[in-house]
Structure formats: C-alpha cells, structure tokens
Amino acid sequence: MKNYSVYILECADGSLYTGYAVDVRQRFALHCSGRGAKYTRSHKPLRxxxxxxxxxxxxxxRREWAIKHLPREKKEALIQGGGTDVGTEKLSGK
Incomplete structure (x- = not known):
C-alpha cells in the first residue's frame, strides 16, 4: 500500500498552497517547473x-480538504507546530 502525503507550499507572493502526493519532493519539482497545479503556475512556489x-x-x-478550508491563521499555526489536530474537528466529529 502506498503512503500519501498532504503538504503546504509557501509561494513567492506569501500565499500558501495545499496539495497531496505520493512523492512530495517530486510534486514540488513539478510545481516549480510550471507543470504542477494551475495555481502554482502563477504563484511561484518557494518551499x-x-x-x-x-x-x-x-x-x-480528507485532510487536504480540511486544511484547504482552514483560515490562514490556523494554517500558520499548523506550520509552526501548532499540532496536527488543528482543523480536524469536522473530520473527527468533535
């Protein structure tokens, strides 16, 4: 069984992009080359x-969907180590 990852990219304009992939580094390379998501073609990914x-x-x-629906402040808390449970209340029913 394959493992899948959910990731957040910081873009050059300060925006955040959330996606999922089997190989995040390979997917990041696609984003950087302009062959990833439409969003990252116009918002250059930095890291x-x-x-x-x-x-x-x-x-x-499910996790990607939950993160995409978080307000920016909660995404930033997640990035800063605010815990992997930030924004999963809807998924867990809590």
Missing amino acids: IVYEETFPGKSEAL
Whole structure:
C-alpha cells in the first residue's frame, strides 16, 4: 500500500498552497517547473513548509480538504507546530 502525503507550499507572493502526493519532493519539482497545479503556475512556489503522511489516499484527501478550508491563521499555526489536530474537528466529529 502506498503512503500519501498532504503538504503546504509557501509561494513567492506569501500565499500558501495545499496539495497531496505520493512523492512530495517530486510534486514540488513539478510545481516549480510550471507543470504542477494551475495555481502554482502563477504563484511561484518557494518551499515546502508542512507535510503529513497517511496510509491511504482517502485519508490524505480528507485532510487536504480540511486544511484547504482552514483560515490562514490556523494554517500558520499548523506550520509552526501548532499540532496536527488543528482543523480536524469536522473530520473527527468533535
């Protein structure tokens, strides 16, 4: 079984991009080359600032969705080590 990761990229304009991949470094290289997501073609990615790994694709997709719906302040807390549970209340039912 493949592991999937959810990642957050910091872009040159200060924005944050969230995605998922099997190989985050390879996906980052695609983003940097302009062949990744449409968003990163116009918002140059600078670095990977966060990564979480999951045993399956469905878990990673649920987490990606949860992170994408967080306000920026909570994403920044997550990046700064505010805990992997930031924003998962909807998923866990808590």
